[in-house]
Amino acid sequence: MRVPYYDLSRITQSFEPELSAAISRVTQSGWFLRGESVKRFEKDFSDFIGVRHCIGTGNGLDALTLILLAMKELEGWKDEEQIEVIVPAFTFIASALAVTRAGMRPVFCDVGEDFLLDPYQVEAVITPQTKVLLPVHLYGKTCDMQTLRALARQYNLKIVEDAAQAHGAFYMGKHAGNLGDAAAFSFYPGKNLGALGDGGAVVTNDGKLAEMVRILANYGAREKYTHEVMGFNSRLDEIHAEVLSLKLKRLDEDNDRRRQIAKRYGEEVRNSHIRLPYRRNVQASVFHIYPILTTSRDKLQKHMANAGIETLIHYPTAIHLQTVYSDHGQKTFRNSERFAAEELSLPISPLLSDGEIQYIIDNLNDYKP
Numbered sequence: 001m002r003v004p005y006y007d008l009s010r011i012t013q014s015f016e017p018e019l020s021a022a023i024s025r026v027t028q029s030g031w032f033l034r035g036e037s038v039k040r041f042e043k044d045f046s047d048f049i050g051v052r053h054c055i056g057t058g059n060g061l062d063a064l065t066l067i068l069l070a071m072k073e074l075e076g077w078k079d080e081e082q083i084e085v086i087v088p089a090f091t092f093i094a095s096a097l098a099v100t101r102a103g104m105r106p107v108f109c110d111v112g113e114d115f116l117l118d119p120y121q122v123e124a125v126i127t128p129q130t131k132v133l134l135p136v137h138l139y140g141k142t143c144d145m146q147t148l149r150a151l152a153r154q155y156n157l158k159i160v161e162d163a164a165q166a167h168g169a170f171y172m173g174k175h176a177g178n179l180g181d182a183a184a185f186s187f188y189p190g191k192n193l194g195a196l197g198d199g200g201a202v203v204t205n206d207g208k209l210a211e212m213v214r215i216l217a218n219y220g221a222r223e224k225y226t227h228e229v230m231g232f233n234s235r236l237d238e239i240h241a242e243v244l245s246l247k248l249k250r251l252d253e254d255n256d257r258r259r260q261i262a263k264r265y266g267e268e269v270r271n272s273h274i275r276l277p278y279r280r281n282v283q284a285s286v287f288h289i290y291p292i293l294t295t296s297r298d299k300l301q302k303h304m305a306n307a308g309i310e311t312l313i314h315y316p317t318a319i320h321l322q323t324v325y326s327d328h329g330q331k332t333f334r335n336s337e338r339f340a341a342e343e344l345s346l347p348i349s350p351l352l353s354d355g356e357i358q359y360i361i362d363n364l365n366d367y368k369p
């Protein structure tokens with residue numbers, strides 16, 4: 001048997017014939033940017049998340065960057081103030097790059113046993129320059145927002161959620177994306193809600209912030225050819241918006257299926273060389289990624305590859321150890337570094353068959369280092 005990590009052609013096929021019809025509507029309309037399809041998706045997605053505003057962007061990195069730049073404009077933060085943003089040391093690099101691109105300084109902080117920003121360590125790195133907390137709902141599980149929000153209130157900080165892996169995830173009855181001052185989503189094809197290319201969105205309940213994000217993403221212009229702020233160009237295409245509106249309708253069902261698969265992994269994988277951090281409590285995540293931990297990762301990955309099962313690593317290097325951030329001091333973040341060394345991601349596509357899941361489980365149970 002051959003089990004790819006995430007079979008995008010199978011997933012794309014499963015939306016036919018509606019998908020091709022949606023694309024066709026756009027090609028026939030001859031209108032490809034800033035049109036009705038994007039407007040409709042922005043409404044669909046903000047209704048889904050439960051927020052007042054949604055602004056389509058070119059990708060998730062832009063969405064994060066735009067939020068920070070909009071806050072900077074509205075709050076009057078200056079580059080000379082060396083504004084600091086607290087970012088987990090274990091995430092995809094984009095979470096930190098957005099901060100740097102916005103002219104601020106990412107301050108790294110370790111994650112807890114749950115892979116998420118550890119609020120108790122966050123407090124230790126807050127300084128007078130700290131203005132923003134940037135929790136990442138990594139792998140599809142929401143962060144401890146209650147504790148983070150208490151810190152934000154106490155120290156007068158903004159919260160920007162990186163929700164690029166958490167489409168549809170819940171925290172105390174609210175969706176990821178509705179848990180801070182603003183949130184960024186990515187619609188990269190491999191995400192739980194994925195376009196057929198790059199795409200992203202900013203969501204927020206703050207009307208002023210939403211307006212500033214729109215201006216910044218549109219060359220810094222409120223009206224055509226009138227430029228008040230240093231903007232750039234970042235927008236969601238009409239074709240992707242149509243595709244996303246269609247795929248959004250199946251998101252909850254797909255996330256339920258991911259949880260079902262996670263439940264089976266948790267109940268049926270029994271191997272003393274493999275740890276399953278999500279063995280219990282599968283409700284808490286939308287499982288963009290299903291992580292397991294092992295101290296013999298290369299061997300396990302080879303064992304699975306020999307059986308035709310593709311696995312990936314998210315992520316092999318903690319952010320504070322990346323060359324681009326090597327000037328950020330020689331700190332040690334124990335959990336981040338351990339997860340970078342031990343994490344392996346199992347296939348968790350909602351379209352995996354029961355037979356494929358069984359095959360993955362059997363091969364994990366057969367493994368001996």
Ligand SMILES: *Cc1c(COP(=O)(O)O)cnc(C)c1O
Binds near residue numbers: 061185199
């Ligand atoms: C995918 C991702 C991003 C960036 O999204 P792009 O659309 O690829 O720019 C940001 N943060 C996290 C945690 C991600 O997984």
